[in-house]
Amino acid sequence: MSHREAGERLLQDAEILAEKITEMQYRLQPDLMERFGPIGKIRTKQDSQYSLSYLAESVLVKSPGLFTHYISWLKVLLAGYQVSTEDLEMNLQLIKEALNEEIEQPHREFLLEYLEMGIDVMKHMDTQASFIHASMPYGLEAKTYLQHLLDNKRKEAFEIVESELNDGATIRDMYRYIFQPVQYEIGRLWQRGQISVGQEHFCTAATQSFISRLYSRWLIGPNKGKKLVAACVGSEQHEIGLRMLTDVFEMEGWDTYYLGANFPNGSIVEAIKRHESDVIAISVTMTYHLHLAKELIERIRNHAETAHVKVMVGGYPFNIDKELWRTVGADGYAPGAEEAVAIAERLLNHPVSLDNVSTASE
């Protein structure tokens, strides 16, 4: 398990290394201070630490895609802050130097291999297209909805959803064609520096409040079907996706319990027991939280009363690397809410054929 050890080794020292790399970069590029000031320096240190964490996590689970994806995403993000490709390249070169100096063999070799792949990807420009198109179902409505949110017109935004519902649209379609793509689009706009963190928070909160206002319309009777507990690992704020997934399960007749983020592992296991859950859905957005998901799954498996429960994972890193769910020890993975229900049902009906399940998800 050398990859694993190398990843863990890097995680330990990530913060010290980030500090060192930042100091070096500002010494080599004094203009950075003039361009970005002290804030910039703090940001550089944060970004370096994130990059190291992503690298570590990606090596840990033997999934180079995680790191390369992150680098191309970071490039777009930094461009929005006037950080050039050259600046980023310099930063990655310094990471390479630091790894050479600070990390002993054989760990160093694994880390450098993945890092090189990241540096290589950085040189190819990769732009993500908008998640909203007029040609999609409710595409125009989604577009207007987003615009209202960005204009702080919460009421008007909700009116769009309400009027569609009154005209016969299903709540599920609102989730699928308005809330979900708009949420992706908000993430993309923030990455490109077109909206602020504050706006991102506001839009997400607004959509959440609409979702909660709709609950009384459709949560109308206890479901007698299978049971699902849903949780995010770590202190993830990107929980709206899992929330929507849980609701889709509920609409499909499952009895669901949404725990959300900030739930200690022990309490999650406790909740699975209490609700006599058949399936647990675990969401990971930040790649550097992958190891937390793995810990949680181990804990569920080691507990006599929860060992039988089927574990499903989902979220950004699993979408990048389609085999990653196996590495964290899950029973299955789904790229979205709609697929998740089908896979969960297959997991319960054909508990042994994990491979088939994974095929179904692709």
Add this chain to the structure above:
Amino acid sequence: MPSDNEEIQRLRKTIEQLSDQLIRSKEQEERTLSAFSDMNNELVTLQRQLSKNNAGLESARQKAVASDESKSAFMAVISHDFRTPLNGILGMAELLALSPLSEEQKDSVIVIQEAAKLLLKLIQDLLDFSKLEAGQLRLEQGEVKLQEIMDYILRLLKPQIDKKRNRMIMDCDPEVAAVLEGDSTRITQILINLIQNANKFTTDGSVKVEVKLVRQQARTQLVRFEVHDRGIGISEEDQISLFEPYMQTEQGRSKEYEGTGLGLSICKSLVQLMDGEIGIRSKEGEGSTFWFELELGLHLVESKESAQLTVADETSDLTNDAKNDVGDATKNSSKDAPEQDARTLPILLADDNVINRQLVQLQLKKLGFTKLECVSSGEEAVNAFRDKTYSLILMDSMMPVMDGIEATRQIRAIEQDEMRPSTPIIAMTGNVMQSEKDKCYEAGMNDFIGKPFTLEVLDTTIRKWHSASKPVQILNMDVVREIAELNTDGSQTLLSMLLEMYRAETPGKIEDLRRHVVSADHKAAAETAHDLKSGSLSLGISYLSTLFSQIEKYAKQELTHQAEPLLDKLLPAYQAACGALQQANKS
């Protein structure tokens, strides 16, 4: 220049400070935003839980309601199933008692009757209790004559009291008004319950009933009823839960004292329903005093009684007047169809239970109704009705395959289709709950007798409907003939012209009339009814005119709402009249 350098140094420092502040406030902002998002997430999660719990509670509530409904349906079925065989026992015993019997046989019959009556009372208790629980029990306000109630109870309970070698003493305060207002039946029920209770636990002693005036008000009297016994008494501990349902004390539960344990709970609920109070004073071994207090209205004898008389008089006048208005038509018809007419037509009895059929057959024979046809299902009843005319139909409401309610609906439909006069249908059923009665009336039944019924009840009901259903005369043929003789020279007869005009305007006017009656517009209703009456009379339409005439009378007395039941009869009567006129015109 040193000062320039100093200045630069100072500015640089200021910039650094400002930057530092900026970073700190940015960090602060991000922390706040992230805390805000956390809070929001928690809020939405709570909201979701709340909605889910609400949905769960709502569904639990619905389940509870449904189970309550099924309980009440269960009670209805039980009540029916118990009453049907009891009906057989009581009816046969009554007939048996009327036949020549030896003394010993007579005693046996009495025992059968008493046992059956006790069983009937227990079922009544269960029904009352379930109705009280469901909040379905309604009070019937009327005159309360306490002396009469006491006399009745004394007569009724004398055998029981004698049996325990007890004496019953009645003491009524002369200050208590002779006639009060309240629910006489329920007050009687409570007193009987308490006295029976007292008698049950006393032997060779006395049961004393006292009625006292507690407080005199301008329009009411607060009356206290006390029932004293010298029985075993009740411990303080037991007194607390004595009025709870199914509660019986240790001794009360022993075999010697029978009962459901519902009696006192029903008494308490009834007293509470009448806004009164009930309680007990007792010491073990020294007897008990059960008491209850009720605020009863003073019967304002003069004004109210006379008012009631006037109303009653006017209604009876009214039917006479209505008949007079139609002129000789009805008088003729009653001559043509004397009262025996009803008796010459057979009665149809529909009941799936062979005991019941036999019993009712015997009862009817005893009452002198010899023409009777029996069927054992709703379907057979409908088929029989299709082929034959009956003076009256006695219909069991619960029968397999097609029940009496559906059969009634179909019979009413046949009547309408074939323009046959309406035949009185009387429901006979063991289920005496209001909802069952409503269902019977809704289907078009005319009356309702609960099983078991006595000869007297059966006789009164049948006679009431026989006399009410004198065959109606749709047309006064004298008038029709006169019009027919006044024929014009044209191709169309005068009668058909008049009929055409009548047809053009009447349905609209009937609709107007319906609206006026429903909205209680007395003046407009009276005018429209009068107009319709005159128009109909001039064409010789007699039965429909009597209906208009009755509505006009009610409207003139500003009692328009009382005319509402007549509304449904208008259209069938109108159709029947038009059909008959058409027929007359052809011939």
